[in-house]
Amino acid sequence: MKKRTVALIGGGQMGRALAGGMMGSDVIAAADLTVVDHNQASQQWWKENHPQVTVVASPDGHLDRSDVVILAVKPYAITKVAAQIAAGGSEKLIVSIAAGVPLAKLSASVGHQRVIRVMPNTPSLVGAGASAYCADEAATEADCQWIDEALSGVGVAAQVTEAQMDAVTGLSGSGPAYICLVIEALADGAVLCGLPRALAMRLAAQTVMGAAKMVMDTGRHPGELKDAVASPGGTTIAALQSLEENGLRAAMIAAVEASAKRSAELS
Numbered sequence: 001m002k003k004r005t006v007a008l009i010g011g012g013q014m015g016r017a018l019a020g021g022m023m024g025s026d027v028i029a030a031a032d033l034t035v036v037d038h039n040q041a042s043q044q045w046w047k048e049n050h051p052q053v054t055v056v057a058s059p060d061g062h063l064d065r066s067d068v069v070i071l072a073v074k075p076y077a078i079t080k081v082a083a084q085i086a087a088g089g090s091e092k093l094i095v096s097i098a099a100g101v102p103l104a105k106l107s108a109s110v111g112h113q114r115v116i117r118v119m120p121n122t123p124s125l126v127g128a129g130a131s132a133y134c135a136d137e138a139a140t141e142a143d144c145q146w147i148d149e150a151l152s153g154v155g156v157a158a159q160v161t162e163a164q165m166d167a168v169t170g171l172s173g174s175g176p177a178y179i180c181l182v183i184e185a186l187a188d189g190a191v192l193c194g195l196p197r198a199l200a201m202r203l204a205a206q207t208v209m210g211a212a213k214m215v216m217d218t219g220r221h222p223g224e225l226k227d228a229v230a231s232p233g234g235t236t237i238a239a240l241q242s243l244e245e246n247g248l249r250a251a252m253i254a255a256v257e258a259s260a261k262r263s264a265e266l267s
């Protein structure tokens with residue numbers, strides 16, 4: 001894939017994870033990245049952690065060298081930033097990662113350039129992201145191929161319909177937060193039972209990763225893999241009973257739905 005030069009507008013949590021992961025997997029070169037962020041602490045972070053990246057406070061006069069502009073500011077700031085880009089005039093691929101901001105709104109705000117909407121997630125930073133994207137009609141085959149390969153460089157990527165984006169947000173966009181909560185709670189349980197905190201955290205995180213890897217590598221249904229752990233009359237089935245009594249499944253389903261609903265509200 002031909003490397004493209006990229007401007008990242010908003011170098012915060014998700015921008016760092018996505019662009020950091022893309023540089024780590026050589027999808028983009030540090031020298032080809034311009035980060036636009038008006039927050040001084042954020043600028044400082046980029047200068048300290050990625051000295052080869054160009055860091056500026058405003059897009060004005062700094063987008064000319066970039067083929068792609070990634071919008072990674074909060075949803076409420078998207079329209080203002082998009083208008084700044086539109087004022088710049090030049091034709092670029094615009095990629096927005098803002099939750100709940102539809103293609104039509106993005107496209108109107110940036111003056112009908114080629115637009116792709118992405119819902120990435122923070123594990124992109126460590127090459128284990130899960131991203132989905134949809135493109136407007138003006139985006140070319142080559143644009144879709146670039147974003148697919150760029151996102152695949154930092155994890156897995158899937159093209160979806162725009163109607164599916166809220167569900168994606170509820171699942172993989174917000175999901176790392178749910179699973180981090182689960183890891184923390186598992187470690188708390190082990191500390192309650194007497195394990196030192198650091199060891200409890202290591203075992204909890206590895207257990208979550210191991211279970212996920214087993215689902216992906218074997219292709220077996222998670223229910224089947226769960227059954228393989230639970231011996232008759234054993235420890236696991238006692239724990240599973242407790243999880244069912246405390247509503248873990250319902251809580252997870254409701255969490256995905258709550259996030260998806262909020263994503264729909266934002267649009």
Ligand SMILES: NC(=O)C1=CN([C@@H]2O[C@H](COP(=O)(O)OP(=O)(O)OC[C@H]3O[C@@H](n4cnc5c(N)ncnc54)[C@H](OP(=O)(O)O)[C@@H]3O)[C@@H](O)[C@H]2O)C=CC1
Pocket residue numbers: 009010011012013014015036037038039042057058072073074075077080081097098099119120121122173174
């Ligand atoms: N965090 C996540 O896990 C995910 C986030 N997203 C989406 O990513 C987007 C960014 O979220 P996140 O990274 O968490 O947000 P952050 O607040 O961490 O990062 C945004 C950065 O952009 C700066 N900024 C805001 N407005 C402008 C502007 N006009 N010009 C230049 N810089 C600006 C902010 O500075 P300041 O704070 O000072 O305004 C901040 O440093 C959101 O739209 C969110 O929906 C999508 C998937 C997952």
Ligand SMILES: O=C(O)[C@@H]1CCC=N1
Pocket residue numbers: 099169173174
């Ligand atoms: O909480 C949020 O709004 C963003 C979008 C998906 C994950 N984080």
